[in-house]
Amino acid sequence: KTIVALSGDGIGPEIMAQALRVLKVVAEKIEFDYEVVEKAFGGAGIDQFGHPLPEETLLACQNSDAILLAAIGAPKYDNAPVRAEQGLLALRKALGLYANIRPITVHPALAHLSPLKREVVVGSDFVVVRELTGGIYFGEHTLEETSARDVNDYSAEEIRRIIRKAFEIARKRKKKVTSVDKQNVLATSKLWRKIADEVATEYPDVTLEHQLVDSCAMLMITNPKKFDVIVTENLFGDILSDEASVLPGSLGVMPSASHSETGPSLYEPIHGSAPDIAGQNIANPVSMLLSVAMLLRESFDNEVGASMIEQACDTVMNEGILTRDLGGDASTSEFVDALIKHL
Amino acid sequence: KTIVALSGDGIGPEIMAQALRVLKVVAEKIEFDYEVVEKAFGGAGIDQFGHPLPEETLLACQNSDAILLAAIGAPKYDNAPVRAEQGLLALRKALGLYANIRPITVHPALAHLSPLKREVVVGSDFVVVRELTGGIYFGEHTLEETSARDVNDYSAEEIRRIIRKAFEIARKRKKKVTSVDKQNVLATSKLWRKIADEVATEYPDVTLEHQLVDSCAMLMITNPKKFDVIVTENLFGDILSDEASVLPGSLGVMPSASHSETGPSLYEPIHGSAPDIAGQNIANPVSMLLSVAMLLRESFDNEVGASMIEQACDTVMNEGILTRDLGGDASTSEFVDALIKHL
Numbered sequence: 001k002t003i004v005a006l007s008g009d010g011i012g013p014e015i016m017a018q019a020l021r022v023l024k025v026v027a028e029k030i031e032f033d034y035e036v037v038e039k040a041f042g043g044a045g046i047d048q049f050g051h052p053l054p055e056e057t058l059l060a061c062q063n064s065d066a067i068l069l070a071a072i073g074a075p076k077y078d079n080a081p082v083r084a085e086q087g088l089l090a091l092r093k094a095l096g097l098y099a100n101i102r103p104i105t106v107h108p109a110l111a112h113l114s115p116l117k118r119e120v121v122v123g124s125d126f127v128v129v130r131e132l133t134g135g136i137y138f139g140e141h142t143l144e145e146t147s148a149r150d151v152n153d154y155s156a157e158e159i160r161r162i163i164r165k166a167f168e169i170a171r172k173r174k175k176k177v178t179s180v181d182k183q184n185v186l187a188t189s190k191l192w193r194k195i196a197d198e199v200a201t202e203y204p205d206v207t208l209e210h211q212l213v214d215s216c217a218m219l220m221i222t223n224p225k226k227f228d229v230i231v232t233e234n235l236f237g238d239i240l241s242d243e244a245s246v247l248p249g250s251l252g253v254m255p256s257a258s259h260s261e262t263g264p265s266l267y268e269p270i271h272g273s274a275p276d277i278a279g280q281n282i283a284n285p286v287s288m289l290l291s292v293a294m295l296l297r298e299s300f301d302n303e304v305g306a307s308m309i310e311q312a313c314d315t316v317m318n319e320g321i322l323t324r325d326l327g328g329d330a331s332t333s334e335f336v337d338a339l340i341k342h343l
Numbered sequence: 344k345t346i347v348a349l350s351g352d353g354i355g356p357e358i359m360a361q362a363l364r365v366l367k368v369v370a371e372k373i374e375f376d377y378e379v380v381e382k383a384f385g386g387a388g389i390d391q392f393g394h395p396l397p398e399e400t401l402l403a404c405q406n407s408d409a410i411l412l413a414a415i416g417a418p419k420y421d422n423a424p425v426r427a428e429q430g431l432l433a434l435r436k437a438l439g440l441y442a443n444i445r446p447i448t449v450h451p452a453l454a455h456l457s458p459l460k461r462e463v464v465v466g467s468d469f470v471v472v473r474e475l476t477g478g479i480y481f482g483e484h485t486l487e488e489t490s491a492r493d494v495n496d497y498s499a500e501e502i503r504r505i506i507r508k509a510f511e512i513a514r515k516r517k518k519k520v521t522s523v524d525k526q527n528v529l530a531t532s533k534l535w536r537k538i539a540d541e542v543a544t545e546y547p548d549v550t551l552e553h554q555l556v557d558s559c560a561m562l563m564i565t566n567p568k569k570f571d572v573i574v575t576e577n578l579f580g581d582i583l584s585d586e587a588s589v590l591p592g593s594l595g596v597m598p599s600a601s602h603s604e605t606g607p608s609l610y611e612p613i614h615g616s617a618p619d620i621a622g623q624n625i626a627n628p629v630s631m632l633l634s635v636a637m638l639l640r641e642s643f644d645n646e647v648g649a650s651m652i653e654q655a656c657d658t659v660m661n662e663g664i665l666t667r668d669l670g671g672d673a674s675t676s677e678f679v680d681a682l683i684k685h686l
């Protein structure tokens with residue numbers, strides 16, 4: 001099995017190194033055979049090849065069984081002819097990664113870090129399913145001197161497959177899908193809602209509710225426990241999944257996965273490359289480690305390895321070994337040292 | 344001076360009645376001469392004229408000095424050929440109400456109702472300035488059987504006038520503008536950011552910062568005190584202004600204003616028509632009353648009348664006379680009775 005590792009920029013390389021260290025220990029225990037191929041991506045791609053998604057990186061990703069990405073972007077690339085983030089958009093499109101999955105759970109031991117009141121936030125446990133390769137991100141963009149224009153388009157098929165994905169996930173969870181749109185204004189949302197209703201008939205065991213995006217932005221804060229699986233289009237998903245990510249009190253504890261129809265999936269922490277703390281060995285590795293767990297579970301069907309990492313993260317955090325973002329003083333490598341002892 | 348009153352649906356008529364009662368008392372004290380013209384709008388327009396924005400309503404609005412709107416919409420109109428909300432969009436467009444202004448302040452006495460922790464939320468005091476007549480709301484919408492499409496377009500002039508509005512408001516406040524866009528993806532956002540930078544040079548006394556919409560959705564919850572004036576395009580403004588409205592703990596305490604370049608402005612509470620509690624005399628009238636205060640200040644330059652209402656609302660709430668949404672048991676009219684005593 002081949003895993004492509006894209007370390008990227010900022011804290012990317014240091015958290016990737018720790019993730020690969022943990023993967024190695026776990027793989028021995030679960031007898032999982034794999035090789036890691038490291039490739040340049042993002043700013044690192046610009047530095048080495050003049051492009052954030054170098055051809056050999058894309059090729060390696062296409063030929064892999066799974067992709068692990070740390071983080072990309074740094075101020076020094078802001079004026080590059082092709083910016084680091086464009087590499088991310090290009091990679092999503094080239095691999096057809098249409099389904100971005102972000103589980104949001106609030107660790108009770110960290111509830112004091114959440115900006116929300118404990119009673120509002122503890123017990124939240126939902127997944128945001130974001131359409132990732134369509135909509136206004138990939139429609140025509142026209143920029144002129146005195147006007148600009150972006151086109152948001154969706155085909156019924158693009159909508160159907162992401163809604164089905166959400167129902168599949170809900171079926172294994174609390175059996176509730178919240179479909180988010182702006183049906184009172186947008187044509188794409190009218191189509192979205194119609195297809196969500198159609199797909200719902202294929203899943204009689206799962207409940208579907210509709211929310212307008214503006215209401216959803218409120219409910220996510222006033223009553224996050226009401227959600228199980230939220231499914232929405234690309235731009236709304238960008239906003240809502242970031243909004244959701246504030247609930248646990250730190251971006252440092254949340255993984256994500258992006259799936260295509262048949263090709264390799266990509267796993268990455270939800271936080272950015274944090275150039276301000278890069279190279280200091282103080283970044284929180286938990287998001288990255290939980291992304292490795294998702295990779296084992298979702299790409300290699302290895303529940304044992306996945307749970308091993310998840311439980312070890314939990315145990316170490318419960319022992320109070322925490323990085324700075326969580327109010328502790330453990331370094332990145334100290335956290336991982338402690339975690340490896342628990343594997 | 345002519346004020347058009349659009350009572351609309353649900354709790355609309357009852358809160359409008361209370362607002363006009365308060366306006367009458369205040370007007371006598373400040374010697375403000377006015378007449379009120381009541382017109383059908385929203386569901387009420389559909390009932391009486393078969394359209395949510397009847398022609399005579401629009402005409403009356405166009406010929407008025409200011410418009411007071413309560414709330415529109417109810418489930419019974421969901422399948423009307425033209426839905427109640429379409430009336431709102433049509434009215435905004437017809438009157439050129441390009442600048443929607445929503446002040447967000449957190450009343451310390453109500454902080455216990457906020458989903459956010461007291462230390463995060465108390466002291467928040469910002470204004471969301473939303474572009475209201477452009478963007479994807481008013482671009483071409485195409486809905487077909489197997490695909491759909493919406494067009495987001497902005498002219499430089501549309502962007503410039505709303506950004507200027509934000510700077511004008513900031514100048515009278517804490518002198519900071521946060522311009523929100525999705526500049527790493529959208530052409531309209533690239534133009535938006537360029538024009539924001541240009542306008543900033545006209546206001547050297549005001550600081551401009553840029554935020555991506557996804558980051559802003561996070562910051563609004565993690566650090567709402569950092570904002571003074573937030574300015575953004577129509578769709579982002581819809582989402583962010585609703586998200587912001589959860590901070591004070593109840594939608595029942597926030598007014599809004601929408602301004603055109605030279606015509607009459609419209610004032611309305613930010614909450615909806617709450618059909619579930621309509622006719623029970625339990626709705627919170629504060630948003631509506633503060634909208635009357637904004638009307639006196641912004642359309643008639645009457646600071647005395649505006650402050651009189653604002654201070655009376657504050658005093659009554661501090662006395663613990665609160666409607667149900669705020670944890671009290673005062674009825675709508677009891678709240679207003681108490682308020683009138685303080686005028």
Ligand SMILES: CC(C)[C@H](C(=O)O)[C@@H](O)C(=O)O
Pocket residue numbers: 085088089238527528557
């Ligand atoms: C970097 C940017 C283009 C990207 C997006 O908007 O999709 C990011 O915000 C994300 O959510 O992964």
Ligand SMILES: CC(C)[C@H](C(=O)O)[C@@H](O)C(=O)O
Pocket residue numbers: 184185214428431432581
């Ligand atoms: C009713 C709807 C069309 C409207 C909007 O999206 O503008 C509402 O949500 C608002 O914010 O006033």
